[in-house]
Amino acid sequence: MDIKALFDSAAQDYDRTRRQYIPCFDDFYSTALELIPHNSQAHIKILxxxxxxxxxxxxVAAAFPQASITLSDISSQMLSKAQERFGSNRNIDYLVLDFINAPIVGNYDVVISALALHHTPQDQLKRVFQKIFGALQSGGYFINADQTLGTTPENEEKxxxxxxxxxxxxxxxxxxxxxAIERMKADKTATLQDQLNWLSEVGFVQxxxxxxxxxxAVYSGQRPA
Known part of the structure; x- marks a missing residue:
């Protein structure tokens, strides 16, 4: 399935159903925000x-108004909707990026992601984690709010x-x-334990x-200082 085409077509209606598609929306996103280990007025770089x-x-921009945030996505249509959200905010940049196949370039204090990496084939997700590790400054944090696969078929059914x-x-x-079920056909979800193991294997600590x-699930790792 062509991920770019899938999300280009979904862009116009994507936000309307977010709270409905994520029943635990508030706890899910608030945990990701709480894990950003910086003062609210810090001048940090976030991808x-x-x-x-x-x-x-x-x-994140509301909680950290001095942060410089780069939004990256494979879908230019999604980023166009993001530009409508942020208007003329000079702290926001946009980058069309296929994170699976292209390098992740930068030197960021924090890398965040929500409901994106589960589109990565399982045999390539560790390599994506390695690229994220390389884009972080020493001591930087990666925070991911994403989906996980059940540890057994029975648990996945639950x-x-x-x-x-x-x-x-x-x-x-x-x-x-x-x-939603049609979009889920593009999911390549891995178990939580596999994802945590791969983070550790590429060098993340904590x-x-x-x-x-x-x-x-919401999880994180730190690049050693």
């Missing part, structure tokens, strides 16, 4: 990988049912559910999972 329409970066129940409870229509609700 958002797979930034989409800028939802996570918008929350994840799926919990998501379906939660999405419907939040007001998703049958059509919304159909659209690796931990700080929040988990069925398939939704």
């Amino acid at each position: 958002d990988i797979g930034a989409g329409t800028g939802l996570l970066s918008g929350l 994840y799926a049912q919990a998501w379906l129940n939660g999405a419907k409870a939040k007001g998703c229509t049958d059509r919304d559910i159909e659209v 690796v931990d999972c700080w929040y988990k609700n069925y398939r939704f």
Whole structure:
């Protein structure tokens, strides 16, 4: 499946269903924000990988108004929607980036991502983590809010049912559910333990999972100082 085409087509309607598609939205995103280990007025450089329409970066920009944030995404249409969100904010830059196949260049204090890396084939995700590691300054942090695969087929079924129940409870229509399931065909999700192991193997320290609700998890690692 062509990920770029998938998200180009989804860009116009993407934000409307975010809170519905992520039943644990508030805890999920607030945990990611809390993990940024800097003063709210710090002049830090942040890279958002797979930034989409800028939802996570918008929350970060509000919490860290002096931060310089680069939003990267494979979809130029998603980044166009992000530009509408941020308007003339001079602290925001945009970068069309295929993080799976292209280098991740930079020297950032923090790299963040939300619901993007699970589109990476499992056999390539460790290499993506290595590229993120290389784009961080010494002592920098990587924070990922993403999906995880159930440890067994039975557990994965429980994840799926919990998501379906939660999405419907939040007001998703049958059509919304159909659209989400179609997008999920592009998912390449790995288990949480595999993801944490790969972070450690490429050199991250202080690796931990700080929040988990069925398939939704927030974890982080630090590049050694």
